[in-house]
Amino acid sequence: MFKYALSIIIIFAAGFKLSASFVNPLEAVTLFGAEVNIWIYRLVWLAAGALSVFAIYRTRKKISEKQ
Numbered sequence: 001m002f003k004y005a006l007s008i009i010i011i012f013a014a015g016f017k018l019s020a021s022f023v024n025p026l027e028a029v030t031l032f033g034a035e036v037n038i039w040i041y042r043l044v045w046l047a048a049g050a051l052s053v054f055a056i057y058r059t060r061k062k063i064s065e066k067q
Helices: 005-023 038-066
Strands: 028-031 034-037
Touching: 005 038, 028 038, 034 038
Parallel strands: none
Antiparallel strands: 028 034
16 A cells, blocks of 8 residues: 555646646646646646556556566
8 A cells, every 4th residue: 555655646646736736726736846837737747647646556557467
């Protein structure tokens, strides 16, 4: 379970940040200290969530191949 902990945290954070960006729309937000367009911000969080889901998928696939 600990193998998935960081990925699960990132997935929840990405989901929260994406939903919050649609509920409270802004023109620009701060990301890593720089002001970026809201769509770039959403794309970054979507990519982070998708990569985390893919990391869990890869880890589970490796575990199932070993058995």
